Amino acid sequence: xxxxxxxxxxxxxxxxxxxxxxxxxxxxxxxxxxxxxxxxxxxxxxxxxxxxxxxxxxxxxxxxxxxxxxxxxxxxxxxxxxxxxxxxxxxxxxxxxxxxxxxxxxxxxxxxxxxxxxxxxxxxxxxxxxxxxxxxxxxxxxxxxxxxxxxxxxxxxxxxxxxxxxxxxxxxxxxxxxxxxxxxxxxxxxxxxxxxxxxxxxxxxxxxxxxxxxxxxxxxxxxxxxxxxxxxxxxxxxxxxxxxxxxxxxxxxxxxxxxxxxxxxxxxxxxxxxxxxxxxxxxxxxxxxxxxxxxxxxxxxxxxxxxxxxxxxxxxxxxxxxxxxxxxxxxxxxxxxxxxxxxxxxxxxxxxxxxxxxxxxxxxxxxxxxxxxxxxxxxxxxxxxxxxxxxxxxxxxxxxxxxxxxxxxxxxxxxxxxxxxxxxxxxxxxxxxxxxxxxxxxxxxxxxxxxxxxxxxxxxxxxxxxxxxxxxxxxxxxxxxxxxxxxxxxxxxxxxxxxxxxxxxxxxxxxxxxxxxxxxxxxxxxxxxxxxxxxxxxxxxxxxxxxxxxxxxxxxxx
RNA sequence: GCGGGCGUAACUCAGUGGUAGAGUCACAGCCUUCCAAGCUGUUGGUCGAGGGUUCGAAUCCCUUCGCCCGCUCCA
Numbered sequence: 001x002x003x004x005x006x007x008x009x010x011x012x013x014x015x016x017x018x019x020x021x022x023x024x025x026x027x028x029x030x031x032x033x034x035x036x037x038x039x040x041x042x043x044x045x046x047x048x049x050x051x052x053x054x055x056x057x058x059x060x061x062x063x064x065x066x067x068x069x070x071x072x073x074x075x076x077x078x079x080x081x082x083x084x085x086x087x088x089x090x091x092x093x094x095x096x097x098x099x100x101x102x103x104x105x106x107x108x109x110x111x112x113x114x115x116x117x118x119x120x121x122x123x124x125x126x127x128x129x130x131x132x133x134x135x136x137x138x139x140x141x142x143x144x145x146x147x148x149x150x151x152x153x154x155x156x157x158x159x160x161x162x163x164x165x166x167x168x169x170x171x172x173x174x175x176x177x178x179x180x181x182x183x184x185x186x187x188x189x190x191x192x193x194x195x196x197x198x199x200x201x202x203x204x205x206x207x208x209x210x211x212x213x214x215x216x217x218x219x220x221x222x223x224x225x226x227x228x229x230x231x232x233x234x235x236x237x238x239x240x241x242x243x244x245x246x247x248x249x250x251x252x253x254x255x256x257x258x259x260x261x262x263x264x265x266x267x268x269x270x271x272x273x274x275x276x277x278x279x280x281x282x283x284x285x286x287x288x289x290x291x292x293x294x295x296x297x298x299x300x301x302x303x304x305x306x307x308x309x310x311x312x313x314x315x316x317x318x319x320x321x322x323x324x325x326x327x328x329x330x331x332x333x334x335x336x337x338x339x340x341x342x343x344x345x346x347x348x349x350x351x352x353x354x355x356x357x358x359x360x361x362x363x364x365x366x367x368x369x370x371x372x373x374x375x376x377x378x379x380x381x382x383x384x385x386x387x388x389x390x391x392x393x394x395x396x397x398x399x400x401x402x403x404x405x406x407x408x409x410x411x412x413x414x415x416x417x418x419x420x421x422x423x424x425x426x427x428x429x430x431x432x433x434x435x436x437x438x439x440x441x442x443x444x445x446x447x448x449x450x451x452x453x454x455x456x457x458x459x460x461x462x463x464x465x466x467x468x469x470x471x472x473x474x475x476x477x478x479x480x481x482x483x484x485x486x487x488x489x490x491x492x493x494x495x496x497x498x499x500x501x502x503x504x505x506x507x508x509x510x511x512x513x514x515x516x517x518x519x520x521x522x523x524x525x526x527x528x529x530x531x532x533x534x535x536x537x538x539x540x541x542x543x544x545x546x547x548x549x550x551x552x553x554x555x556x557x558x
Numbered sequence: 559g560c561g562g563g564c565g566u567a568a569c570u571c572a573g574u575g576g577u578a579g580a581g582u583c584a585c586a587g588c589c590u591u592c593c594a595a596g597c598u599g600u601u602g603g604u605c606g607a608g609g610g611u612u613c614g615a616a617u618c619c620c621u622u623c624g625c626c627c628g629c630u631c632c633a
Contacts, residue, residue: 016626024569024583030624037606037624096633107559107630115630218559225632245633281559281631289632368632451594472591500585504593511593523591532592539593 015360018444019286021454025512027051027440028287040283040291042433047513050464050494052294052436056273058325058461059296059430064271071306071313077268078298079258083250085275086231086241094386095249095379097226097242106217108163108210115211123211124193129161130211163215165197165207227277227291243277248427250274251299252379256393266397266423267310269300273432285361287433294432299375301423303397307374310426311350315372318428319355322369322435326459327442331358333366349374349424357438369438370430377422384422394420443514450539451504456514457537460557465515466493467553470506472522474499482521485531485549493553511536517556519549 022028026045030037044052060080067076092098106117115123124130136152157167197209197216207216227243230236244250251270258270273296283289302310319334337352352373356366384393401419404410410418443456460466469486471478479499486497496515498506503520510518518534525531530543533552544552 020569035607035623039624278632282629284626284631453594470592474590476591478591502590502593502595504595506594507592508594520592534592541592 014444014446015286015441017446017454018360018440021444021456021512022048022440040280040289042287042290044436047464048436051439051458051462052432054462054464055325055435055439056294056296056432059321059432060271060273062321063269063296063298067269068317070267071309072267077264079262079264079268079270081251081254081258081270081272082274083247083254083272085244085277086229087244087250087253089241090386091249091253091383092226092242092245094382095252096382097245097249106208108213108215108217115217117217120208120211120217124209127211129157129164129214130193132156132160157214161209161214163210163213165209165214165216167214225279225281227279245278246276246429247272247274247295247297248299248379248429251297252383255301255380255383256389259395265399266395267300267302267306269298271296271298273297285359285367287437288359288361288367290433293434296430296432296435298426298428300426300428301395302426303400304377304421304424307350307376307424307426311372311374314426314428315353315355318370318372318430322355322357322438325439325462327357327438331438331442332356332369333358335366349376350426355430357434357441359438359441367434368431369434370428372426372428375425375427377424379425380422391420393422395423396420450508450511452508452511455511455536458514458516460516463514463516463557464494465496465510465513466557467517467519468496468498468506468510468515470497470503470518470520471499472503472520476523477526478521478523481525481546482519485519485521485546488550489553492550493557507534517553 019028022045025047027048029043029045031041031043032038064078064080067078070076089098106115106120108115133152136148136156140148153164153167157164161167193209194207197207197214209215210217226245229241229243230239231241232239251272254270258264274294275292276295277292280289280291283291287293298314300310300314315334319332322332323329333356335354335356337354352371354368355370355372357369358364359367361367380393384390387393397419401415404415404418405412439458439462440456443458445455445457447453447455458464467489469482469489471482482497482499486495489495496510498509500506507518514536516536518536520532520534522532524543525546529546531546531549532541532543534541
């Protein structure tokens with residue numbers, strides 16, 4: 001008998017085609033492919049590395065080298081940093097990662113669902129079958145008896161909690177299970193729920209039921225999401241180190257160093273681009289969730305009372321930036337986090353937003369490109385406490401001091417105290433690999449009208465190859481002229497010279513690589529020193545003088 | 559980690575127990591005066607890996623790895 005085959009969604013096939021093109025043209029390869037690959041790790045090929053580098057370079061230039069005007073109307077004060085991947089393990093204790101990234105998990109033996117063990121009690125309180133049980137109890141209150149519990153199991157339990165031991169076989173559970181409600185006041189919630197899930201003859205610790213089906217959960221098992229290694233030759237507990245799960249902590253640890261050496265004043269930002277590592281349970285969706293990935297992070301340090309305006313500033317600024325490098329506003333959205341999904345460091349404060357892109361594999365939903373979070377002073381305070389440096393990590397705000405002295409009304413001691421504080425932090429944290437993937441998805445355009453059938457419409461600033469120089473035919477002096485132009489352009493841009501095969505085939509190759517412009521040398525060039533410019537997106541052609549080629553490209557791609 | 563699907567050339571696929579194939583791509587040469595023309599040639603596969611059954615395995619069996627989908631995870 002043939003199984004019903006589910007056809008992949010139309011969006012899925014676009015992703016399949018993009019993945020195939022990335023492989024074929026050398027954008028992205030699976031890491032260590034000749035050994036069968038390794039899940040969650042990806043390599044960038046010759047075109048991919050140019051694309052990703054263009055993204056990172058644009059970010060560095062726009063954030064660190066020539067940032068614009070900030071929320072306060074002043075020029076933004078930004079500096080860069082490059083920290084190590086491996087740091088003192090105490091860093092991860094202070095940051096909360098050593099705890100947060102070591103979450104024990106449990107699987108349901110009946111329905112196979114996976115849960116964070118520490119979330120199970122909360123999930124159980126909200127579980128449909130538990131609610132139903134309570135409802136059955138409340139309807140009868142004092143008259144409630146064991147038979148009613150059996151009735152519930154038969155009527156509602158089989159639907160809502162088919163995995164629950166009490167439902168699967170009522171006799172399996174001991175008589176004390178029937179005290180579930182009678183002892184509601186004296187026993188803990190979890191203890192009561194466990195009684196319904198634990199057969200009387202069962203030899204072992206009480207079983208925690210599954211919030212989904214009531215089945216038995218496995219004992220909590222460790223899922224360490226931080227990669228471990230050892231510093232030094234001796235591999236014991238004392239030499240254990242971690243690959244950083246985010247680049248941010250390197251910035252916080254160097255906060256004092258930067259303030260002391262680079263004359264920055266609050267408000268100012270420290271930026272870093274670098275690799276981070278997370279041992280994700282399930283890497284998925286091409287490069288979207290990788291175990292090794294690159295972040296582009298800003299920690300922007302501000303006076304606590306200016307958090308709202310700076311948070312809004314960076315959220316909007318970063319949203320505009322992604323559009324400026326070619327992501328269409330139709331595929332981007334800003335999403336403010338709900339209170340209950342806020343990270344541990346952002347429970348209070350101005351908020352957290354995700355800048356999200358509508359990837360083909362999330363469509364019609366969105367996937368995170370960048371998170372903008374008000375981290376308050378969580379990190380600096382944590383490092384002050386764990387390092388023992390305490391108030392020495394505080395920032396002294398001389399500008400504020402001058403202002404308060406001029407205003408009068410406070411003693412010098414009061415002012416000094418007010419001017420010494422832990423700056424709050426607004427953190428725009430972007431994924432370089434996710435950004436690159438978004439650029440690829442955005443650029444991918446089916447076009448049956450052209451020979452290649454597909455064209456990668458990269459923003460010229462992002463395009464891996466900025467231009468190709470093509471002699472129309474490989475004779476009559478055309479290759480020589482093309483080579484001269486090529487040699488000149490390559491001193492500034494990544495350009496290609498291609499003389500082989502028909503010009504149509506070369507255009508097609510360039511369409512797949514996303515090259516925005518082709519300069520073609522033809523017989524007319526020999527007479528009047530003009531070349532044709534072929535525009536990738538419109539297929540339009542115009543003639544410009546050879547001497548104008550450099551200026552043309554400079555204007556278009558920067 | 560659980561369940562389902564899939565692994566043959568760089569890509570798309572054919573090959574159901576008997577000598578591993580086709581087209582495309584790539585590369586070289588000829589040709590070619592604006593969008594993958596044509597001709598000639600070349601590179602490239604121990605059929606994901608390991609083991610088993612068999613005279614003989616891409617094909618049958620077991621194990622394993624990888625990919626895709628769902629659950630889940632993504633402080």
